[in-house]
Ligand SMILES: Nc1ncnc2c1ncn2[C@@H]1O[C@H](COP(=O)(O)OP(=O)(O)O)[C@@H](O)[C@H]1O
């Protein structure tokens with residue numbers, strides 16, 4: 517079977533996506549698959565590289581080693597794909613093939629590219645259109661989590677129109693519901709882009725203006741002092757969770773630079789938490805996944821306070837997936853290695869696709 521591995525993309529996590537792609541290329545079970553790498557440039561062009569069978573994967577291991585050594589700054593040079601050809605996304609329509617998109621952020625993780633695969637009638641790894649869109653949107657996902665009875669920090673959603681029309685009213689709403697510090701986030705971005713912490717009204721104003729440069733909706737959240745614990749989720753109907761892991765921060769705010777540039781973070785797996793908290797986190801993770809109709813994979817991120825109070829922060833439907841990322845490492849510590857994880861994700865994609873064919877049958881006849 518053929519795997520179309522799609523990576524790169526226009527998002528801020530372009531380089532991370534390349535690392536993920538190289539990790540997958542290295543670990544795919546080549547007895548069953550061949551990989552066609554599809555690289556999306558930062559401009560959004562789709563380029564198909566040469567088909568990778570077992571032997572070629574060494575070249576990619578080398579690329580991975582290089583990129584790891586240079587942390588995440590390594591990006592495929594144009595020369596790397598000198599043999600690649602520009603394609604139209606619709607050319608990926610093929611029988612006996614599965615799409616494995618490892619794209620993060622807008623246009624990758626938000627349901628848009630998933631919609632393309634649906635229209636093409638191709639199986640693809642990960643969440644569907646609805647779950648991707650809901651998981652990406654910090655306001656919608658909070659509303660769904662609220663409905664599912666999941667604990668969250670208090671928040672205030674703001675629309676650009678309301679801010680422009682009456683900033684005083686917005687301040688009143690925020691300050692009436694929340695206390696400083698507050699976190700201000702664009703509704704639809706990831707990787708901490710456009711997010712800031714505000715400790716005064718002045719800073720709140722700047723933070724909202726900044727976030728509104730990225731989206732027409734922003735969310736202002738109660739800032740809390742808490743550990744960040746994450747749980748990996750795998751499955752469609754039968755949902756499995758991993759042991760929780762902790763992002764141990766050397767900084768107070770895990771922003772883009774801390775995350776990707778300075779590596780100011782250590783992963784503690786399993787997280788040092790009580791059995792009771794672990795059980796609760798894993799149960800919440802499943803409920804959050806179901807609340808957005810997740811499938812395939814997700815990583816549920818929590819805040820845990822010093823008196824063991826739990827808050828769901830967000831659900832990432834396409835979590836970082838390099839060999840050094842939390843998601844695969846959580847599974848490794850739960851007894852599933854990287855190669856088996858990739859295989860399981862492909863099987864889940866095919867299963868979901870085949871089930872959807874059954875649903876369609878009555879209309880076809
Ligand atoms: N309400 C909050 N209180 C304290 N820290 C927060 C809060 N919200 C976000 N943060 C910090 O900002 C980081 C990024 O926020 P997050 O909501 O996870 O956005 P992203 O989708 O960009 O990962 C978190 O990992 C955490 O370090």
Ligand SMILES: [Mg+2]
Pocket residue numbers: 817830
């Ligand atoms: Mg996050």
